[in-house]
Amino acid sequence: MHEITNSLLRDARNKLHPELLLRVRSLAQLGEYGELCGWDYDAIQLYFQKHPHIETAYNWLLQHRVSDAMPTAFAVPYLHPEFCKQLVLEVHDKGFAPNEYEDQAYQIDELVTEHEVPELFSILQAVFDIGMRPVLMCSHMQEPAEVRSIQFAKYNPDGVSHGNWHHDADSDQTVVVALNTGEFTGGGTELALDLNHCIEVSPLPVGHALIFLGKTTLHRGLYVPEGDRMLLVHWTELKGPIDYSEVSIQ
Numbered sequence: 001m002h003e004i005t006n007s008l009l010r011d012a013r014n015k016l017h018p019e020l021l022l023r024v025r026s027l028a029q030l031g032e033y034g035e036l037c038g039w040d041y042d043a044i045q046l047y048f049q050k051h052p053h054i055e056t057a058y059n060w061l062l063q064h065r066v067s068d069a070m071p072t073a074f075a076v077p078y079l080h081p082e083f084c085k086q087l088v089l090e091v092h093d094k095g096f097a098p099n100e101y102e103d104q105a106y107q108i109d110e111l112v113t114e115h116e117v118p119e120l121f122s123i124l125q126a127v128f129d130i131g132m133r134p135v136l137m138c139s140h141m142q143e144p145a146e147v148r149s150i151q152f153a154k155y156n157p158d159g160v161s162h163g164n165w166h167h168d169a170d171s172d173q174t175v176v177v178a179l180n181t182g183e184f185t186g187g188g189t190e191l192a193l194d195l196n197h198c199i200e201v202s203p204l205p206v207g208h209a210l211i212f213l214g215k216t217t218l219h220r221g222l223y224v225p226e227g228d229r230m231l232l233v234h235w236t237e238l239k240g241p242i243d244y245s246e247v248s249i250q
Contacts, residue, residue, distance in 0.1 A: 016131045017077035017207045024131055026057035031137030039141045061138055067199050073191055073217065074139050075201065078132060078209035084179045088230055090120060091152050108160045111152040124150045128234060136173050139211060144173060144236035155187065155221055155229040163221035168214030171235035175211050178204040184227030192218035
C-alpha cells in the first residue's frame with residue numbers, strides 16, 4: 001500500500017465527497033425509516049414533516065437523476081476528489097487484465113480489488129457502507145445485501161477503448177465512480193431506454209458516481225481516443241426482489 005494508509009485517509013470524512021458528507025446522515029436515517037415502514041408513501045410524508053432536513057437531503061438526491069425518462073439512474077457526488085487521486089496512484093503500477101471468463105466481446109482491462117489488493121477492498125467496502133449504502137437505499141428503496149465486487153476498470157486506445165452494449169448479470173445496483181476525468185478525451189456512458197432511445201452521460205466530475213440497475217439497464221462505455229479513463233466499479237446484490245417501476249416516494 002502507498003499513501004492511502006496514512007492517518008488522514010483513514011478518516012471517512014476525507015474519503016466522502018463534501019456534498020454527500022453534508023447529507024449522508026440524513027439519507028441514512030431516511031433509509032432506516034423507509035425499511036421500517038416498508039417505504040409507505042403516507043408514512044414517509046409524515047416523517048418528512050417532522051424532519052424537514054431529511055426531506056431536503058432526499059430532494060437533493062432526486063436532483064441528481066440522470067434523466068426523468070430513466071428515474072432509476074443517478075449521477076451523485078460520492079468520493080472526495082483527493083481520495084480518488086490516491087486510488088489512482090495506488091493501482092497505477094498494478095496489472096490490469098481482462099476477465100477471461102467473460103465473453104471476449106465484453107472484456108475490458110480491470111483489477112478486482114478483493115483478489116489483487118484485499119486491504120484496499122476492505123477500505124472501499126467500509127467507505128461504501130458509510131457513504132453509498134444510504135444513497136442506494138433511498139434511490140431504489142432497497143438495501144444492498146452485499147457488495148459482490150469492487151474493481152478498477154480502464155479504457156484506453158492501446159487496449160480496450162470502449163465497451164459493447166451489455167447488462168451487468170451479477171449486479172442489481174451498479175455504481176461506477178469517475179476517478180480521473182480531464183486526463184483523457186472522449187469517454188462517458190450510454191444507457192438504453194429501449195432499442196431506439198438512449199441517454200448519453202458525459203464523463204462525470206472526479207468522485208461522482210453513476211448509479212443504475214445493472215441487471216435491467218442496457219449500457220456501454222463510450223470510445224476513449226486518447227489517455228486512460230479510470231473507473232471504480234461496484235457490483236451489489238439486493239436482499240430481495242425490487243419493484244423497478246416504483247423508485248420514488250415523491
